[in-house]
Amino acid sequence: MTFTAPVLSYTLLSPILILLGGALIGVLVEAFISKALRPVVQLTLTLGTLLLSLLQVWRIRGEQSLTAAMGSLVIDGPAALLQGSILVIAIISIFLIADTEHFTPLAAALPGSAEEREATQAGNQVTEVYPLTLFAVSGMMIFPIASDLIMLFVALEMLSLPLYLMAGLSRRRRLASQESALKYFLLGSFASAFFLFGAAYLYGYSGSITFTGIRESVIGGSGNDVLLLIGMAFLTIGLLFKVGAVPFHSWSPDVYQGAPTPITAFMAAATKVAAFGAMLRIFYTVFANAEWSWTPIISAIAIISMLLGSLVAISQRDVKRMLAYSSIAHAGFLLSGIIALNKAGLDATIFYLFAYGVATVGGFAVVTLVRDSAGEVTDLNRWKGLGKRSPFAASAFALFLLAFAGIPLTSGFIGKFSIFSAAYEKGATAVVITGVLSSAIAAFFYIRVIVLMFFTDAVEDGTAVEIPSVLTRATVVISAVITLVLGIYPAPVLDFITNLAIFIR
Amino acid sequence: MKWLSLLMLLPLAGAAIIAALPKNNEKAAKQAALATTLVVMAATIAMAVGFQRDNVDLQFVENYAWIPSFGINFALGVDAIALVLILMSTILAPVVVLAGWNEAHGGRWSVKTFYVLILVLETMMIGVFAATDLFLFYVIFEAMLIPVYFLIGGYGSGERSAAAVKFLLYSLFGGLLMLASIIALYVMSGAQGGHTFDLDKLSQLQMSSTTQNLLFLGFFIAFAIKAPVWPFHTWLPDAAKSATPGTSVLLLGVLDKVGTFGMIRYCLTLFPEASKTFTPLIMILAVISIVYGAFLAIGAKDIKRLIAYTSISHFGFITMGIFAMTSQAQSGATLYMFNHGFSTAALFLVAGWMIARRGSSTISEFGGLQRVTPVMAWSFFIAGMSSLALPGLSSFVSEFLVLVGTFTRYPVHAIIATFGIVLAALYILIPVQKALHGPTTVGNENLKDLNLREKVAIAPVIAVIVVLGFYPSPLLNVINPAAKHVISQMGFTDPVPSIGDK
């Protein structure tokens, strides 16, 4: 028996390795640095790690490799783009996470107990969220570039587990927060099981767990497609769960609402990028030749996602839930980019993911600002007259809502336009029409929020807008600027994406 | 000289200046806004002077790459129709600013914001008529909604936010239908020689008649909502009622013209065959609009709603003129757009002053104003007469051209539409009688007549109305070649009089 030592391309893996290293150092920080110093150290460390990783992604953006990690990962243009997007989103999310107001001082303490109060008074912070975030980010970074089922599954869990945990760490409404963690966890594992089962059948079908192997079987497979279809279906369930497409969406409203808002922001934005990134790779390369089998189903799911998300969002009274349903609708829009299965669709989806992710973080960042003495106020009725009290927050939120609604001169419009035209090019007329229709429905509730903020007189109930901390303000401003710039002059970014976004197989 | 981009930049610069002003200096904001709009008006007139009227090609063309990967350009250019509408917009803008000097005070936000919104809107008004790139047009078409939305919802009266939302949702819905069509065009252009939004190239696309019909509908419904054509009109009365008079002027006078302008520029150019297919239906809708709008105006109890309904009737005429496909109707329709801008402006502004003085917009609350405030009453009367197309005032020429042009091809439609002029007499004279005539209603005895500022604001509008009524040639001569061009592109020639050449 011979054993050839594995060769890893450390340069190409560096973005991920940096993140993992940063996370591990973070764990050590937890152990060795004094409590008082931890927040600053952790924040600096995490930001530094993310920036370094982003720098590395930028430096290797042109590289292409199938063998960087013995075939487990693939490094190519879309990889760089998606990873870059995830990192940007993570960086602006970290600014939010740094606002300790959102996290429980002591997760182990019972809600409402004396212990919890003491911990609050002592100024305790769960600084573990920083390394957990870094672990999640590394999972997300791997997810869209994984090129075998093992890596894919490990990455899936790697991005999920920290999120399950962090969802339960809210300072306010802790019972709800813990409940959201439980729901997220149970349903997430449930979906993972489907994912794994699907992976097993794909392995059975092709005799390989690498994407290349499966792809070859799809192209030149002997035998019938039953195993492939089952495998594909179950694998897709796992992925669709992550992006929150109907009917695998039901976790998202509850979790979005229950989780601490910075985590919601991070999760909503970054998970979507990662999961859609993986879907893009899988459907554009692995399953591309079995297009006939999945296009109709994904189309149907896209359609019901768009409709259900938009319709249910209308009657929401909680801003975070509303954004959750909106994200379900957006999952539908994004799925039309998958259906497109062409270069335009790939470019459009990547652009959309980035634009939507940034706007989402920005939107939730504004949500964190609206508070009363008991913490965040997410009841929309109490957002009345926000425009008067805080033009900054309200205008920014309005901008993000307009972006979600796809109004021109915001990034959302360019995204919608490009993704729908790609889908139309493919002939998915029904999806495009539904998309347009549900955009109209969606506009209804986005605009209602704008009405609440600007055109309704405030009720004096002590809802105040926190003077935004520098970091939160930075998040809002950066997101707003990106949203506007991508809306007004998207050409450089689009060109950048177009030039880079080519999958290698 | 890059006239069009200059025109678009000027209001933006003004807006920036106003935004930079200190918050409490409202007067400076107003003056800056007035100055800006006047400069823009002057620049527009200067540009218009250089327009070659016999040249049917686009003029003052500018083209900058915007989003090359989608084939999108920031392309501007005007033909006579666009020029006339830009001219109308930029002339109305200072009038609106001057006339509505104090209307921003009742708003939710500062006076500054009001003028910033107005100026941003002016940029977009110019842009939407000047755009020659479909994508650019769409972007402005939709983005325009935002300032208007805030103008209605933030500075209007009554159920202003509900009206603003209704306006926005209707328009957005239409816009999204149009977006679907635009996407289809874009994709088809990609399949036929490269992605583009250039109107010329798009108009040469090959497509099946079914496709063409569907895409046409996407555009047409968007424009019909904007215009508004029956049965897509219900947003307009609410919006007009709730908006400030100045906003209403811009809304009905300029924004709604985007709808009819779009029908000429986009529906006809891009989908000539589908336009022909749907012409019978559209003609019927137009006629219904004329009569229906008139009846509802007769039944209106609120003066602003009344004006809105009259506009629905007028837009029926414009739509009819556009699709009648004769040079008279086509020129008439364009002239109508221009004239309607001014007559509606006059009506709304005076109505606004009346309402501001009386504190109510219910017609029956007025009475005997002619004796108390003669100048205001006369202004309203003249505006009303223009609205009912009294010969000698500008609207008559356009309305008659539309009718006579339509008659040569669609006599029945023209005949029914002509009944509209009787209804017009009713819907104008009823409010005139109720508001201006009769005994002076209690509480109205001490209303003040127009002050100097208001007189200065309304005078040019009335002057335009009267002068163009007697001497429309300068404008018609500009419009005619373009209108004729539209018709010939559609493959139509004027019907020959049955015995004219014998």
Add this chain to the structure above:
Amino acid sequence: MTTSSSLVYLIALPLAGAVLLLLGGRRTDKWGHLLGTAMSASSFGVGLYQLMLMLDRPTEQRPVSQKLFEWINVGEFKVDAGLLLDQLSICFVLLITGVGTLIHIYSISYMSHDKDRRRFFAYLNLFIAAMLLLVLGDSYLNLYVGWEGVGLASYLLIGFWNQKPAYATASKKAFVMNRIGDMGLSFAIMIAFATMGTVSFAGVQEHAHHASEAALTGMGIMLLVAAAGKSAQFPLQAWLGDAMAGPTPVSALIHAATMVTAGVYLITRSNFVFDAAPTAQLLVVIVGAITLMFGALIGTAKDDIKKALAASTMSQIGYMILAAGLGPVGYAFAIMHLLTHGFFKAGMFLGAGSVMHGMNDEVNMRKYGALRKFMPITFVTFGLGYLAILGVPPFAGFYSKDMIIETAFNAGGAKGIILGVTTLIGAAITAFYMTRVMILTFTGTKRWDDNAHPHESPWLMWLPMAVLAIGSVSSGYLLSSGGALENWLHPLFDHHAEHEHHLLEPIVVSAMALTMVAIGVAIAFSKYARQEVSSVAPENVSIFTKIARQDLMQDRFNEAVFMRPGQALTTTLVAADEVVIDGAVRGVGQAAMSSGSALRGLQNGYVRSYAALILVGAIALIGAIWVVVQ
């Protein structure tokens, strides 16, 4: 054709007056009436000057034209702002400016107590300008401008005292009914353009021979509708009575002498159309006949002096329209009657105004009586007009009305007899009600209140009356002697002066007419002079009187047939707009909302349900696979 650059002054002068007075506002109060009168008078002067020039030219060069500027020019639709003064329009110009100036003079005094007198003169000038444009325009479209212009001026003048709601309503009614007529004119213009490619009189005249009869009939009928609207002919007559709400000079000027005759002008001007469209022409005759009876019948029951005169006007214009409808033979007589009527009816209206002036604006004749002693000049001038309208020789009406009756009989066949008889009966009824007016107003016993102090009007008022009375006496003879007017107008009409068959000799017709008049006068005498007249209208009258008092139910008819259904339609549409159209939109929104709420139920908070949903989704997927594989 001769061109002239001075025609425009005819219009420009009064127009300038109107504009100056309106824009000048209160500053011009002091001298406004003088300016207005001067403008009208100078326009009359220009008219006379033009007449002189015209007389100097040979017949075929008499028409004068002036192109002011290019008005509308789109494709084939070319309309210049052009004026045309020919033999027909000069008659009107002189009538309008002449009578108009007299009425201006009259108004100086009549309106002297009104603080808005200046505005009144502005309106009068505006009216004169518009009316002149109407008769001078060289195309149907130019005519249309004047046509609506006089409508506007009429609206303003009727509603001059619009602080009274009834007056305001009357003015609105006049405008709206006129607009119906205007609509007819629009149609006529459209038909002209669509079939002949031109809307100028010259152009239409040139092409009319080639046009299909159907088109010309259509155009003719539409012109008739227009004429009916403006001239208060059946069925658009209802506004005229109410229009008496305006100050009396207005009634005299607009609703007796000038504007209401515009219909006659239009039909006469369009002779080339009607001559080629017999059906339309027949309709013209019918309308004229009906109206002359209609007006006459209403006139018998009116106690309001102005309304009685208005009904009479309606009836007399019926005569003119009837004459115009008889074709080339009748045009000249229509115009002649129009001119004579202009004198005597204007005179009578001014007389009525004079009476009212002396009677505290009382209009009810039953409250007059014996005024002859107090207002001798008025009595005389009014009386001369009375004789003229009756057609007593040698007063003006005799010449003109007899000609019409004669021509009517000569129309031939049953048509001729019916028309002739109608005109004769009309003459009798005219005699009846006019005698009634005379008796009730000037003779008998006084029935007025003690606080009325009847007195003769100042000279500024009686002078115009006197001038018009002279006209009433002499104009008939002057215009008809040697067929003066007939020959003057002859070149315009396609009239081949062949000797038609005369059903009755002219002398017989005259005799019959006079007999009928005598009968009418006699009945009136027996009814009103022989017995005491009550100062309140008796209630126990026959059903016919009641109907006649209500203007032959015209308003009820309009109300029942147009207004109420119209209002109902409006109400329905207003409701439908709210409920159906807006409701449909809102319904869609509501449906979206409620389906959203329903779907919200899926999210019941139980994690097991969510898992079940995922499971169901999975089953759906493999179910789909199963179906595919089958």
Add this chain to the structure above:
Amino acid sequence: MMQLALEVGQTAQPEAIMFWILGPMAVVAALGMLLVKKAVHSAILMAFVMVILAIFYIAQDAVFLGIVQVVVYTGAVMMLFLFILMLVGVDSSDSLTETIAGLRPIAITAAVGFGGLMVSLLGRATLGRQATGLSAANADGNVQGIAKELFSTYVFPFEVVSALLITAAMGAMVLAHHQRTTVRPTQRQLSINRFRGETLASAAGLPGPGVYARHNAVDVPALLPDGTPAPTSVNASLEARGDMLDYKSFDLSEVNTQIVEEK
């Protein structure tokens, strides 16, 4: 029957016997998991299924996995489950009546539909190639084969999994670790507090809860001689959580003495 696989392995006959005995047992045990009331029983049945699976693994030439399944999965993971079950309450039993409307029929339909569809689909599946068996792959020994894969081809996932393990450990720490916010009082300090407290009554220690025999009574306050509840007799955290029962419901006067004894 399924066409996708050929007979594999040389020991066909004994394997079949083993399969037909253990297979149904596994299914029954799994079904039992669903149907038994007590969570502990479910866990035991789960362990049973896992062991059967381990045997299946070994039977299918996956010796390493079979052992790991027993040692790690059944041994460690299931023990963790049981441990937590103890913590949560070993007696806790589910009522099997469904409380969410409509879920039961959905579940049954889902069970039948899902299972049926899967079985039916598997019956139609074809592979189109020969099943090969693992003799070649296991030539150097199963453990060695896996090791080779694990440390060459899949070395990166392997490394990443280590990060995952750290994540899990840290996550558990976050949720479970109590960080002290105050210095723990020493015995001495506690004594001083007791004797120098507000009253001397506390010197003898707090009163015990639960004066009523008919209840476990940790959450019921003791009654003082005058019949009022002693507030300090119940654990403060129970009180804080609102888990304290109202002593009044156990008031003797309200107990029906007719009833003999509670079971």
Add this chain to the structure above:
Amino acid sequence: MNAANYLYISALLFTIGAVGVVVRRNAIVVFMCIELMLNAANLSFVTFSRINGNLDGQVMAFFTMVVAACEVVVGLAIIVTIYRSRRSASVDDASLLKR
């Protein structure tokens, strides 16, 4: 012996696990049912590994076990936390967040 039989068992176990998630209320039992599903997947992996004649499936199953162990740690930690707060391990009790 037909290796496919293992696949049937695997499918059945997976089904039972999935249904168990839906019908059981105790969070720990629900979680065990998920573990059952993972195990069913593993059985499929091992069986396919045998059919395909390579060890990739077994490696994947190995990874699954490791990952499942991590999941168990996190999951049980969450369940314990929520139990401590609510004194209940029933998933039905955790239904604050809805609609």
